[in-house]
Amino acid sequence: MENLNETTAHVVEVVSDMKDIPVGAVNIRENGVSAFHKDSDHVKIVKKTDKPGIDIYVDAESKNEIVHIPVVVSKPGLEDKVYNDFYIADGASCYIVAGCGLHNDSEHITRHDGIHTFHIGKNAKVSYIEKHYGEGTGTGAKILNPVTNVYLGEGSNLTMDMIQIEGVDSTVRDTFVEMEADSKMTVTEKLMTHDNQKAESNMEIKLKGDGATARIISRSVAKDKSLQIFHPKAIGDAKCHAHVQCDSIIMGDAVVSSIPEITASNVDAQLIHEAAIGRINNDQLIKLRTFGMNEEEAEAVIIENFLK
Amino acid sequence: MLKVENLSYKVNENGKDIKILEDISFDVADGELLVVTGPNGGGKSTIAKVLMGINEATGGKVYLNDTDISNLSIDERAKAGIGFAFQQPPRFKGMTVRRFLALAAGEKLKENVCCDLLSSVGLCAKEYINREIDATLSGGEMKRIEIASVMAKSHILSIFDEPEAGIDLWSFSMLVKQFEKMHEEKKGSIIIISHQERIIKMADRIMVIRDGKVAGIGSQEEMFPKLFSDERMSFDCPAGKGDA
Numbered sequence: 001m002e003n004l005n006e007t008t009a010h011v012v013e014v015v016s017d018m019k020d021i022p023v024g025a026v027n028i029r030e031n032g033v034s035a036f037h038k039d040s041d042h043v044k045i046v047k048k049t050d051k052p053g054i055d056i057y058v059d060a061e062s063k064n065e066i067v068h069i070p071v072v073v074s075k076p077g078l079e080d081k082v083y084n085d086f087y088i089a090d091g092a093s094c095y096i097v098a099g100c101g102l103h104n105d106s107e108h109i110t111r112h113d114g115i116h117t118f119h120i121g122k123n124a125k126v127s128y129i130e131k132h133y134g135e136g137t138g139t140g141a142k143i144l145n146p147v148t149n150v151y152l153g154e155g156s157n158l159t160m161d162m163i164q165i166e167g168v169d170s171t172v173r174d175t176f177v178e179m180e181a182d183s184k185m186t187v188t189e190k191l192m193t194h195d196n197q198k199a200e201s202n203m204e205i206k207l208k209g210d211g212a213t214a215r216i217i218s219r220s221v222a223k224d225k226s227l228q229i230f231h232p233k234a235i236g237d238a239k240c241h242a243h244v245q246c247d248s249i250i251m252g253d254a255v256v257s258s259i260p261e262i263t264a265s266n267v268d269a270q271l272i273h274e275a276a277i278g279r280i281n282n283d284q285l286i287k288l289r290t291f292g293m294n295e296e297e298a299e300a301v302i303i304e305n306f307l308k
Numbered sequence: 309m310l311k312v313e314n315l316s317y318k319v320n321e322n323g324k325d326i327k328i329l330e331d332i333s334f335d336v337a338d339g340e341l342l343v344v345t346g347p348n349g350g351g352k353s354t355i356a357k358v359l360m361g362i363n364e365a366t367g368g369k370v371y372l373n374d375t376d377i378s379n380l381s382i383d384e385r386a387k388a389g390i391g392f393a394f395q396q397p398p399r400f401k402g403m404t405v406r407r408f409l410a411l412a413a414g415e416k417l418k419e420n421v422c423c424d425l426l427s428s429v430g431l432c433a434k435e436y437i438n439r440e441i442d443a444t445l446s447g448g449e450m451k452r453i454e455i456a457s458v459m460a461k462s463h464i465l466s467i468f469d470e471p472e473a474g475i476d477l478w479s480f481s482m483l484v485k486q487f488e489k490m491h492e493e494k495k496g497s498i499i500i501i502s503h504q505e506r507i508i509k510m511a512d513r514i515m516v517i518r519d520g521k522v523a524g525i526g527s528q529e530e531m532f533p534k535l536f537s538d539e540r541m542s543f544d545c546p547a548g549k550g551d552a
Contacts, residue, residue, distance in 0.1 A: 283398035305403035
């Protein structure tokens, strides 16, 4: 980490909890180029030759091997686009941390579009966490527009946590998933917006094989004059099960649209959706105040836990 | 000790004042257990909420250890030493039982301390400690966690609003034992709002509230026989009135 400047090191720590170079495979992308790279026993990271980005190969021998691929954009005016493809072999298991942080002290737009594609083999198991974060004193917008494509092989299992911590002015997140028989996926999306920030999340999960199971959980807090739009869509083409749950806390003058959609083309598909938007429950505030917290402290605790 | 003088609480509905509590006066000595009972809709839960500052009294004074706390907010009263268990506790999405109990205690709690607290209210601790306080918990489980949250900290005065509601018989027996233990240890004063005979029988004193007024107050020996024989203290509820 000594090769990284202070800003990059700080952002890397926020988005991927890295204080030092961790065990496992690592690729740190800083302002459009690789600032650090290492492979591990069963994970090879290869730079693409036709476009910006990397290919990550996790071989069948990998058992819970860890991959860190944080991205930092701190150069004023830089609009970075990267293609990262993950190839997870049949039977492999791994844990992937892919945070992205923007630092902007300028009046120019800073932007990162990460296009991630997962090819998850039969019976493979993947845990993926992605944190998004923005900081800086500039007036220039901090924009993150991630695209995530996932192909889940038979019997595979994916746990995906996508978290927007704070400071991102605008984000449009598109997620596409195709699930083969007996594959399982849990996607948890947590998002906080404030001031005039905008966040849109579109998700399409196709359950193509019998026994496929998907659980989509979205929790968000919209403050001030921010805007959030959620459009998770589950499509059941087989004897499958999907549960979509969207919960939002709305505060101030924020606007939240939650539009869960389920479509079945098989009589044995079981698809459920729930969506709720509301202010912080007054009984929750009162309960925490009986613990000695003032209203602001109680509110902060409720939000922190809701998004945890 | 707690001293309540001429406490009143009224609400305005359609321009008309409705008295919920009227001229309530009583005290609770250090280490004393006072059970507040009476018919539904009489104002028992409202007394508890006014003492905690959740409902703002429209008249009267409340003193805790000789300090006037009448104008203190909920959190200020909590800091002054009052703990409160709700009759219908709220749920918190994303918050674990362990975190909830730590917030109640005002400090990080070791796992064994959390487990002891949960066990004391009849919950198998290991199963619950990392669960979220959300809709997956039953009403009875929520109620027991709520009670444990008050027990997580030493209070000058602990108030329990109908702790028995929604709790199965086996857990209720454990709960009664826990209240007995708290009372024996005399670590603080306790007010329990209850209709349950076993809880009423634990009381040092019993106060009966009916139609927003004190219908009677006295020692357990004195009051208990009167509860079902004295018409003024009867639990028969006038038709059409709900819980207050």
